[in-house]
Amino acid sequence: MSADPHIDSVDARAVLDRCRDAVTPALREAVARLDHASREQAGYHLGWTELDGRPGTGGGKAVRPALALISAAAADAPSSVGLPGAVAVELVHNFSLLHDDLMDGDTERRHRRTVWAQWGAAAAILTGDALLALAHEVLLETGSPDAARAARLLAATVRELVRGQAEDVAFEQRDDVTVSECLAMAAGKTGSLLATSAAIGSVLAGGSTELTAALQSYGAEVGMAFQLVDDLLGIWGDPAVTGKPVLSDLRSRKMSLPVTYAVHHGGDAGRQLARWLATPGPATEPELRRIAGLVEDGGGRDWAAAEARRRMTLAEKALAGAELPDRPRAELVALGRYLVDREF
Amino acid sequence: MSADPHIDSVDARAVLDRCRDAVTPALREAVARLDHASREQAGYHLGWTELDGRPGTGGGKAVRPALALISAAAADAPSSVGLPGAVAVELVHNFSLLHDDLMDGDTERRHRRTVWAQWGAAAAILTGDALLALAHEVLLETGSPDAARAARLLAATVRELVRGQAEDVAFEQRDDVTVSECLAMAAGKTGSLLATSAAIGSVLAGGSTELTAALQSYGAEVGMAFQLVDDLLGIWGDPAVTGKPVLSDLRSRKMSLPVTYAVHHGGDAGRQLARWLATPGPATEPELRRIAGLVEDGGGRDWAAAEARRRMTLAEKALAGAELPDRPRAELVALGRYLVDREF
Numbered sequence: 061m062s063a064d065p066h067i068d069s070v071d072a073r074a075v076l077d078r079c080r081d082a083v084t085p086a087l088r089e090a091v092a093r094l095d096h097a098s099r100e101q102a103g104y105h106l107g108w109t110e111l112d113g114r115p116g117t118g119g120g121k122a123v124r125p126a127l128a129l130i131s132a133a134a135a136d137a138p139s140s141v142g143l144p145g146a147v148a149v150e151l152v153h154n155f156s157l158l159h160d161d162l163m164d165g166d167t168e169r170r171h172r173r174t175v176w177a178q179w180g181a182a183a184a185i186l187t188g189d190a191l192l193a194l195a196h197e198v199l200l201e202t203g204s205p206d207a208a209r210a211a212r213l214l215a216a217t218v219r220e221l222v223r224g225q226a227e228d229v230a231f232e233q234r235d236d237v238t239v240s241e242c243l244a245m246a247a248g249k250t251g252s253l254l255a256t257s258a259a260i261g262s263v264l265a266g267g268s269t270e271l272t273a274a275l276q277s278y279g280a281e282v283g284m285a286f287q288l289v290d291d292l293l294g295i296w297g298d299p300a301v302t303g304k305p306v307l308s309d310l311r312s313r314k315m316s317l318p319v320t321y322a323v324h325h326g327g328d329a330g331r332q333l334a335r336w337l338a339t340p341g342p343a344t345e346p347e348l349r350r351i352a353g354l355v356e357d358g359g360g361r362d363w364a365a366a367e368a369r370r371r372m373t374l375a376e377k378a379l380a381g382a383e384l385p386d387r388p389r390a391e392l393v394a395l396g397r398y399l400v401d402r403e404f
Numbered sequence: 405m406s407a408d409p410h411i412d413s414v415d416a417r418a419v420l421d422r423c424r425d426a427v428t429p430a431l432r433e434a435v436a437r438l439d440h441a442s443r444e445q446a447g448y449h450l451g452w453t454e455l456d457g458r459p460g461t462g463g464g465k466a467v468r469p470a471l472a473l474i475s476a477a478a479a480d481a482p483s484s485v486g487l488p489g490a491v492a493v494e495l496v497h498n499f500s501l502l503h504d505d506l507m508d509g510d511t512e513r514r515h516r517r518t519v520w521a522q523w524g525a526a527a528a529i530l531t532g533d534a535l536l537a538l539a540h541e542v543l544l545e546t547g548s549p550d551a552a553r554a555a556r557l558l559a560a561t562v563r564e565l566v567r568g569q570a571e572d573v574a575f576e577q578r579d580d581v582t583v584s585e586c587l588a589m590a591a592g593k594t595g596s597l598l599a600t601s602a603a604i605g606s607v608l609a610g611g612s613t614e615l616t617a618a619l620q621s622y623g624a625e626v627g628m629a630f631q632l633v634d635d636l637l638g639i640w641g642d643p644a645v646t647g648k649p650v651l652s653d654l655r656s657r658k659m660s661l662p663v664t665y666a667v668h669h670g671g672d673a674g675r676q677l678a679r680w681l682a683t684p685g686p687a688t689e690p691e692l693r694r695i696a697g698l699v700e701d702g703g704g705r706d707w708a709a710a711e712a713r714r715r716m717t718l719a720e721k722a723l724a725g726a727e728l729p730d731r732p733r734a735e736l737v738a739l740g741r742y743l744v745d746r747e748f
Contacts, residue, residue: 095567097574159533163526182507182573185529186566189503192533193562196540200556208552212544218537222530223439229526230441 066390072398075391079126082139083146087125090147090198098190101175101183105154111178120170123399124149124257130395131261131275133388135268142261144199145210149257151195152214156221156253158188163229170303192218202264210263217256224248231315235338242320243284250290251283258282258392274382275392281375282396288368289400291316292361295352301402307348310355313337317367318360326358333358372400410734416742419735423470426483427490431469434491434542442534445519445527449498455522464514467743468493468601474739475605475619477732479612486605488543489554493601495539496558500565500597502532507573514647536562546608554607561600568592575659579682586664590631591624598627602736618726619736625719626740632712633744635660636705639696645746651692654699657681661711662704670702677702716744 091102103109107119125146132142161169162176162184176184199211227245231237258279262272293302294309294316302308309316315323315337323334333354343351355361375396379389435446447453451463469490476486505513506520506528520528543555571589575581602623606616637646638653638660646652653660659667659681667678677698687695699705719740723733 093563095563095570097570098566155533159529163529181525182570185503185507186570186573189499189533189536190563190566192536193559193566196559197556197563200552200559203549203552205547205549205552208544208547208549208555211552211555212541215537215540215544219437219439219534219541222442222534222537226439226441226526226530229530 066386067393067397070390070394072391072394075130075395076121076123076126076398079129079139079146080122082129083122083125083143083150086143086147086198087150090151090194094187094190094194097179097183098187101179101187102154102191104178105158105175105187107170107172111173122150123395124153124253126395127254127257127279127392128261130388130391131258132265133261134275134384134392135262135265135271136385137261137265137267139261141265144202144207145257145260145264148195148199148210148214149253149260151191151198152218152221153253155188155191155195155218156225158184158191160225163225204264206264206266210260213256213260213263217252220248220252222248224250224252235334237315237320239317239320239324242315242317246284246287246317247280250287251280254283254286255279268383271382271384274378277378278375278392278396281371281378282399285368285371285375285396285400288317288364288371289402291318292364292368293402295319295355296361307345307352310348310351311343313340318355318364320360321363322355322358322360325363326354326360329354329357368400372396410730411737411741414734414738416735416738419474419739420465420467420470420742423473423483423490424466426473427466427469427487427494430487430491430542431494434495434538438531438534438538441523441527442531445523445531446498446535448522449502449519449531451514451516455517466494467739468497468597470739471598471601471623471736472605474732474735475602475611476609477605478619478726478728478736479606479609479615480729481605481609481611483605485609488546488551489601489604489608492539492543492554492558493597493604495535495542496562496565497597499532499535499539499562500569502528502535504569507569548608550608550610554604557600557604557607561596564592564596566592568594568596579678581659581664583661583664583668586659586661587628590628590661594631594634595624595627598630599623602626612727615726615728618722621722622719622736622740625715625722626743629712629715629719629740629744632661632708632715633746635662636708636712637746639663639699640705651689651696654692654695655687657684662699662708664704665707666699666702666704669707670698670704673698673701712744716740 091099094102104111107116109116128146128149129139129142133139158175161174162181166174167177168174175187195214196211199207199214224245228249231245255276259272259276262275291309294304295307295318299306305311323330326333333351336351376393379392435443438446448455451460453460472490472493473483473486477483502519505518506525510518511521512518519531539558540555543551543558568589572593575589599620603616603620606619635653638648639651639662643650649655667674670677677695680695720737723736
């Protein structure tokens with residue numbers, strides 16, 4: 061997009077590494093306070109330990125805590141002011157992963173067994189509950205009025221996550237989900253916590269309402285772009301990169317955004333696609349390739365790619381209209397592009 | 405116990421009714437904000453609606469919200485100051501019921517189908533999560549520093565609930581659970597939220613640290629007494645009163661407090677009891693009656709009754725040592741006695 065020298069000078073991976081290094085000690089300290097069982101399961105889930113007790117090989121990219129730290133810098137505060145927020149959003153993210161893996165029946169995450177698959181449903185429910193409660197404790201311990209506002213924002217976000225996941229579960233039983241319903245679901249499941257992550261540092265730093273709102277818009281739009289790209293990768297992604305089986309979202313007949321678009325706006329290809337979706341059963345890889353072709357012929361691939369680009373433009377516009385220092389601005393833009401500009 | 409004229413003048417049931425009337429509108433208003441699915445399921449779970457859409461016949465006694473309102477009065481504030489706390493503790497209580505019913509595989513609660521049995525596991529998980537988040541929102545919306553302290557207390561309490569439930573689940577796989585482990589589990593599952601309910605109004609009203617701590621002790625001890633009595637009723641309670649099958653806790657071979665006591669301190673009867681517990685399988689009612697006799701011969705019944713009385717004395721002592729107006733003091737004592745002085 062722009063050739064802003066500030067943005068080009070930012071190495072998004074280095075930003076993520078720096079932020080993860082800043083957050084991990086506080087995150088570990090928080091998790092250490094959990095009851096024995098929750099601590100063990102959360103440590104495994106976060107990639108800190110393996111099942112045999114050896115140290116783990118690390119977890120995810122920790123995008124949400126990075127956004128939270130930069131968000132405080134965006135409000136002209138030391139990024140450490142965003143630290144409780146960074147820990148809290150990461151805890152909430154993992155609370156939702158633990159519960160979602162159970163609800164979705166997923167036995168693997170990043171090539172490792174999920175907590176419910178290893179320890180049972182009660183473990184995943186309870187450890188998730190504990191992480192959610194811990195997120196609020198970590199935020200509220202700072203004792204500032206800003207922290208209370210941040211905690212309120214976080215609680216509202218959890219309800220958005222719940223709404224999105226409830227819709228996701230309900231959509232599996234329906235064959236008439238519209239594109240706008242699907243977008244609203246993604247806004248809940250993916251957009252809401254990224255929006256809050258990008259805003260919570262500013263809230264903790266007492267940033268202006270305008271700045272906080274702009275950061276929230278940025279995070280929400282990046283979240284939508286991310287989900288659109290994720291859905292594209294779920295069909296056309298390289299298994300070696302995504303870590304998922306080839307054509308995985310078609311295999312599970314998921315009503316992802318490109319599929320939903322093609323069903324509703326894809327003419328004859330869309331009608332063929334809809335008929336296939338309505339007849340469950342296993343499918344061969346050649347058949348799945350033919351179905352991917354229908355999603356493409358029905359315009360789902362192009363639409364999702366264009367919509368992802370449009371969302372990224374909106375995200376960057378939200379930042380462009382806000383007052384924040386050059387460095388966090390450049391880091392946010394670079395981070396957003398890094399997340400979304402994956403091969404698809 | 406004492407013949408205090410203040411206490412004798414309090415009708416505990418009238419106090420509960422008054423408090424429920426005060427809390428219900430705010431509770432309904434909060435639940436109305438939930439996403440569609442959570443709202444429907446929470447409304448059913450709370451006894452406000454039946455499955456066919458008819459109005460429900462009401463929920464439980466709403467003990468926790470009553471304690472929260474009286475707690476504010478104990479700190480010399482209008483009980484309405486405790487209202488967000490009352491709503492929050494009732495939401496947290498129901499969050500834990502929704503999740504526990506699923507984990508415990510209970511298909512009925514108060515002769516009605518549980519949410520997971522009716523709508524599936526995902527529904528119970530998500531509606532529980534939503535109620536927990538909503539509890540924090542309701543508290544934090546008041547925007548006062550006291551509210552932030554109350555929310556922090558509530559989050560710590562949720563972690564105690566989680567610890568207690570995790571231990572309860574783990575104990576099912578063990579045959580060597582000690583009485584003190586069993587007491588610690590009950591302190592988490594039952595004591596912690598009653599302690600917080602009895603203290604949260606004072607926190608919201610800016611009550612002194614001493615008063616809040618005394619109220620917390622009172623609630624914690626009442627909670628333990630309540631659990632001990634509940635365990636006694638689980639063996640010797642009248643099914644017509646408890647709503648559970650006769651001898652239900654023995655039928656499920658639950659390591660309740662009287663059973664655990666008898667196993668460890670009951671001599672020969674305790675050893676016979678332990679052998680029976682170690683051999684699973686269905687049991688006839690005469691056999692269960694014989695087992696109840698072993699718990700009694702092993703001292704489990706007398707110990708639990710004495711321990712419940714001791715806990716009530718501690719609860720009332722905690723209040724006696726604190727400064728609070730006569731009316732809330734009398735109401736708290738009366739409420740505690742009402743909860744615990746059931747037939748056993």
